[in-house]
Amino acid sequence: MTTKTDPTSFEFTRARVDAATCQAGKSQALYWDTKQPGLGLRVTAGGKRSFIFEGRIGRQTIRMTIGPASMPIRVPKDRKGNPTGPGADGEALRLLALVKAGTDPRAEKAATIAREAGERSAAAAQKARELVTVGEAWREYLEERRPKWAERTYRDHVNLSAAGGEQRQRGKGLTVAGPIAPLLALRLSDLNADVLADWLTREAADRPTNAAHAFRLVRGFIRWAGEHPQHRALIAADAYRSKAVTEAVPSSQAREGDCLQREQVALWFKAVRELPNPVHAAYLQTAILTGARREELAGLRWEDVDFRWCALTIADKVEGQRVIPLTPYVSRLLAALPRRNEWVFSSPAATDGRLQEPRFAHERALQAAGLPHLTIHGLRRSFGTLCEWVEMPAGVVAQIQGHKPSATAEKHYRRRPLDLLRMWHQKAEAWILEQAGLPVPSASEEPARLRAV
Template identity: 55%
Template sequence: MAKVNFTAGRVTEFKCESGKSQSFLWDTAAPGLGLRATANGAKSYIFQAKLDGQAMRITIGSPATWDISAAQAEARRLKVVIDNGQDPRQVKAEGLAANKAKIEAIAAEAEAKQIKDKHETLTLGMAWPVYVESRRKRWSEWHIRDNENVVRVGGVQKVRGNGLTEPGPLASLLDVRLSDLTGKRIGEWLAKEAETRPTQAALSFRLLSVFVNWCDSQAEYAGLVPTGACKAQQVRDEMPSKNAKEGDSLQREQLAAWFKAVREMGNPVQSAYLQALLLTGTRRRELGALRWDDMDFQWLSMTIRDKVEGERTIPLCPYVGHLLAALPRRNEWVFSSSTSANGQLAEPTPGHKRALIAAGLPDLTLHGLRRSFGSLAEWTETPAGVVAQIMGHKPSAIAEKHYRRRPLDLLRMWHVKIEAWILTQAGIDFVPIQAGMRVATAA
């Protein structure tokens, strides 16, 4: 092989010989250093030598990025490696692997530090708004409101009534680090909240459990909450009973007093809402979210936004239809308010409690009115599946779940019967007539 002293001019002028795919020019100063030119005009410095009797050729780089002295220095380095009995390619691979391992170790250390910092600083109050915002598009307005209410700080002037709003059940945990949300800590919180508001405490705990599951599914928050925190024995011991509130329903003999007090309420919207709640068996929020667009007075039906099925259509029975048709159409809501921020009936519970006191009846929740519908319907011998479909209960039997979806007319036949029986027991003589409807109280 002909050798020359590499100069800038010789490197620039060197070209591949005509008819060949590549040509070589070898340097006299650095053993094994060559310049390769290909038929397409590409050039590169190479190093050629033998290791254990086997020839090897290693590309150093282009003359555009390697000057002659640098290429010669690299060739000499590779020659030393070979003289030491090592394969430069393997040495390079090992060096790259070591460098990669070093970079990965640095990244792992930084990630561990970041996780440690989160363990030391990230609180429930910091993560909860992120959680709610990430799920907002998938949740109903009611569920969003629940998740916002349980963490409200309180201390704000009430919109209705005097005094300040109370903190939500989870407010006392907002400053607690996620890493400190142990089963013991949650159990202590649950025990304290269950003493004064067991229903809200149970709801808040369910929402907290879902939040913890979400944290575990997010790379950013996974592992921050101690494993099994919401399933610990301390938590199970403090969980409020799921049993229905004893006596939280109207008895047949109480209907007359209840209807009299509710119909005499000063707020006609609240009065209609409470009566409709009892006579339809809907959930309080489902009925409160009823829009005029959901009403069909021609075909006597109403569409309920259902938390189980999404929505369901139930009959609009004569007396309830009479009540709703008489309500003012101030906005889109059937049960509207001229004073609330969103135009909806805000909180009918205080008015209901005053009516109960006036009637001399024991305390009864709004959910108790829904429970009353299901209980009172048994007096009419209405099939349980019909009552469940009207109320929006999830089907419990295989036949109900897969084969029984009753048409609206069949539901109406039974629902009208239930409404008429309840009104009779309440002493209300309601006679729907073709030109309109009139209501009279039995003597």
């Protein structure tokens, strides 16, 4: 350190600090305060001034920046001598005490920087907690998981979280919001057990089946968020396990009466066959005559229909795909449909070119026939029930409908060929058509143009 007679050592005052310069040809000049040991002033060739501290730890000289030279030189004090603000000499005094105690101020500074970084990180997390919504995380969840889902699974997530307000087919009113939609505006940090229980209670009052399905989707989302690096600190990952939540989940039960009775078959077929849109009519009749799931039929492509060998390849949500018989009457229905695109049940008005919502046409047919409410899934249930009239084996019904085997023998030892399924399936179709008062076609009566397709 320089001596007191050195012109670079003087008592720091505002005037002398502001007047200090760097000599020409040098990159910097150092000046030292005679009042506070270790306090220095650095002036660069560019005119930048900053207070510094210099001290020794053992044989090592260390030098640190305290702050800009515009900061107060001396610690301001009140009338009682108590500090009222920061000052360069006060910081130099603190650093000098650390050096005398054998502590490297640089390590202390690094610790301070790390602590401040942690505090900033905590503040950022708190801000994210206040700003990130369930909807933002939900969209991220769908985008990340879509490649690993079946298309039906993805569509369920989209449909059940839709905000509503989109026009129905032919402008017949507005759709209601999906059961998950009310949760999307919430902050992610607010998605707790109490919120879930209240939400389930409200939704279950009007649509229990959809509410139960929506809960399963939300439960998967919460699990994902609880493991996601950006969201795990913002969400109660075990919220869905609360007793209040589990008790609010509606039990999954079949709708009572959601099945077509034998004496209703004729009225149903007559009303459906009179629908103005042939695609709607064919879809609904195919649904009750095959027992296929709603989206399995809606997603049927022409390449899945084998008119020559009388077979339908169904995109099964359980097994991936299954092959079922193409019975004579269904074969005629499909062959008569227009081939606008790749979809069997096409729709020029739909974005992706295929039938999206057959429910509205079905409701019109039920109203015209004077029949009670029947869901699209009820047509699948009706097929299984009506097949009992022809004493079709339960295993055959299950294989046609794509149900999981319910017994060890069915699961491991039954592999029924398509011809065996066809024998029973055609028998069931013929019986249903007889109840509907419709002529029963046979494979031998099929026009040559259909067999040659």
